[in-house]
Structures are given as C-alpha cells and as structure tokens.
Amino acid sequence: MANVLRNSAKFGFSGVLSQLSIHSRHGRECVSPCFSLQQRNNSTSPKIKVDLDSSTGVAVLRMQSPPVNSLSLDFLTEFCINLEKLEMDRSCRGLIITSTLSKVFSAGLDIMEMYGKSPERCGEFWKAVQEMWLKLYGSNMATIAAINGSSPAGGCLMSIGCDYRIMVDNPRYSIGLNETQLGIVAPFWFKDTLVNTVGNRAAELSLELGLLYSAPDALKIGLVDQLVPEDQVLSTAQDTMSKWLAIPDHARQIDQCVYIIYNTSPLPLDHARQMDQCVISVCIYYI
Numbered sequence: 001m002a003n004v005l006r007n008s009a010k011f012g013f014s015g016v017l018s019q020l021s022i023h024s025r026h027g028r029e030c031v032s033p034c035f036s037l038q039q040r041n042n043s044t045s046p047k048i049k050v051d052l053d054s055s056t057g058v059a060v061l062r063m064q065s066p067p068v069n070s071l072s073l074d075f076l077t078e079f080c081i082n083l084e085k086l087e088m089d090r091s092c093r094g095l096i097i098t099s100t101l102s103k104v105f106s107a108g109l110d111i112m113e114m115y116g117k118s119p120e121r122c123g124e125f126w127k128a129v130q131e132m133w134l135k136l137y138g139s140n141m142a143t144i145a146a147i148n149g150s151s152p153a154g155g156c157l158m159s160i161g162c163d164y165r166i167m168v169d170n171p172r173y174s175i176g177l178n179e180t181q182l183g184i185v186a187p188f189w190f191k192d193t194l195v196n197t198v199g200n201r202a203a204e205l206s207l208e209l210g211l212l213y214s215a216p217d218a219l220k221i222g223l224v225d226q227l228v229p230e231d232q233v234l235s236t237a238q239d240t241m242s243k244w245l246a247i248p249d250h251a252r253q254i255d256q257c258v259y260i261i262y263n264t265s266p267l268p269l270d271h272a273r274q275m276d277q278c279v280i281s282v283c284i285y286y287i
C-alpha cells in the first residue's frame with residue numbers, strides 16, 4: 001500500500017507542491033478575505049457532523065452513528081466526502097476527530113458489512129476502507145484524534161491515521177488492532193501504520209496477539225500521545241492543534257510525506273490490492 005503510498009507520495013508531494021506554488025494553507029493572508037472574520041461553516045449529515053471554525057482554521061468532525069460508530073459503507077462514504085470537502089477548503093488547516101457517543105470512539109469495521117454480502121458489495125466496502133485510510137493518512141491538514149472511548153480494530157486504524165492522539169484517561173477504554181483475536185488478520189497497511197506509530201517490536205506483539213490496550217497502557221507503548229480527563233479531551237485537542245498550526249503547513253506536510261515514503265512498504269498499488277484480496281480470502285476460508 002505504500003505505493004498506495006507511493007501514490008499517496010505522489011498526491012502528497014504534488015499536493016504539497018501545488019500548495020507551495022498556488023495556495024499555501026499557512027498564513028491567514030492566503031485565506032480568501034471572505035473567510036477572514038470568524039465564521040462557522042456547519043454541515044450536518046446523519047452519521048457525521050462537521051463544525052469548521054474559519055477563524056482558527058480548525059474543523060471538528062464528530063462521529064455520531066449509534067450504537068458504536070461502526071464503519072459501514074455508508075459511514076465511510078460520508079466520512080470520505082466530509083474529509084474531501086475540508087481538504088479542498090483553503091480556510092481549513094486542522095482537523096480534530098472525535099465521537100458524540102459515550103464510551104465509544106469507533107468499534108471499527110461494521111461486522112455486518114463483512115457477512116453475507118455479494119462480492120461486489122464487499123469490493124465496494126473494502127475500497128471505502130482503503131479510501132478512508134488514504135485520505136486520512138495522506139491528508140494535508142494537521143489531524144488529531146480526540147479518542148473519547150474505546151477504539152478497537154478499524155477505530156484504532158482511524159486513530160493512528162491521524163498525526164496525534166489524545167485519549168481520555170479511563171482504563172476501561174481500550175484501543176488496539178485486535179483482529180487476530182477475532183480470527184482475522186489486519187492488512188499490511190494497518191501494520192505499516194502501527195509500526196510507524198509504536199515501532200517494530202511493539203507492533204509485532206500487538207498484531208500477533210491482537211492486543212487491546214487500556215488507555216494508560218496505550219500511552220506506555222506510544223499508541224496514544226497523551227491522556228487527559230474526559231471533560232478536557234476536546235479543549236486539549238484544540239490547544240494542541242494551535243501548536244501544530246504554528247508550524248508552516250508546507251514544512252509539516254513535506255516532512256510528513258518524506259516520513260511516510262521512507263516508512264511504508266514499497267509495493268505497487270495493484271500488488272497491494274492483491275495482497276488485501278489474499279488476506280481477505282484466507283480469512284473468509286477460516287471463518
């Protein structure tokens with residue numbers, strides 16, 4: 001996938017380059033004058049709510065799909081559309097992702113999407129999962145996950161697809177790529193993203209044993225960057241975001257791009273898709 005990521009390298013770099021030459025996100029002076037006053041651009045859709053504060057350039061994306069914000073095809077489609085809109089909005093430089101549900105950030109991929117569906121539907125679903133990750137991990141915005149509940153499997157992928165993770169300091173909330181415990185296997189690009197977050201050995205143990213970490217343990221291995229009390233998760237994310245946005249966007253973006261290119265498996269896109277297919281087929285065989 002990292003020629004998924006070489007591709008993302010392509011869109012990343014060209015994105016960065018076009019930003020440098022056409023419309024740097026950094027500096028209020030580059031923002032259209034009609035956005036110079038504090039302005040909220042709100043959009044509400046059934047599963048996701050986005051509030052963009054154009055005066056700070058920070059959007060808060062709230063996942064609001066009860067009971068557990070599972071990543072169904074509909075959810076992922078909405079998520080990607082919202083991300084794309086924000087990505088194209090020059091007044092938006094930072095994105096905070098959080099949940100409106102108590103106790104759950106996201107339960108990961110919707111299990112019902114993986115059961116008894118046609119091959120076409122499965123293909124569409126899987127493409128949407130890949131798309132979500134590509135859009136998030138390759139985003140030009142600074143991204144922070146404000147993890148205010150449990151975040152297993154695909155929920156963890158979404159979190160580690162962000163630049164920074166702040167989790168509520170509650171030992172009952174857990175996070176991790178627990179796929180093997182379910183008898184399925186995390187695709188290699190989940191692995192790459194985890195390795196880039198916690199390092200090789202921790203990722204190896206974590207993936208093979210399908211470990212779910214309590215919030216304090218997740219901090220210990222670097223799976224999250226900071227723990228805060230429940231009522232401070234969003235304000236801390238906002239404060240942290242202002243530090244990220246103090247860095248010129250082009251410098252942060254190029255740095256991130258170089259990091260991703262040198263730290264992900266060098267496979268062509270087709271090969272990556274085939275590998276996903278192979279993993280999925282083997283999982284289906286054993287389920």
Ligand SMILES: CCCCCCCCCCC/C=C/C(=O)SCCNC(=O)CCNC(=O)[C@H](O)C(C)(C)COP(=O)(O)OP(=O)(O)OC[C@H]1O[C@@H](n2cnc3c(N)ncnc32)[C@H](O)[C@@H]1OP(=O)(O)O
Pocket residue numbers: 067068070071103104106107108109110111112113114122123125126150152153154155178179182184185186187279280283284
């Ligand atoms: C395309 C073909 C696929 C082929 C197969 C191979 C695929 C390989 C891919 C590998 C990558 C997979 C990534 C994933 O993300 S798999 C999903 C893994 N998710 C989990 O293991 C989370 C399971 N859920 C929980 O642990 C808990 O629900 C949670 C801690 C999140 C919340 O606990 P809480 O006690 O608050 O809530 P409940 O457990 O009572 O759940 C409430 C209701 O929500 C339903 N639920 C839970 N999780 C999911 C889910 N992932 N998808 C859909 N629905 C979910 C649960 O059943 C309850 O429903 P009911 O109230 O109706 O009983």
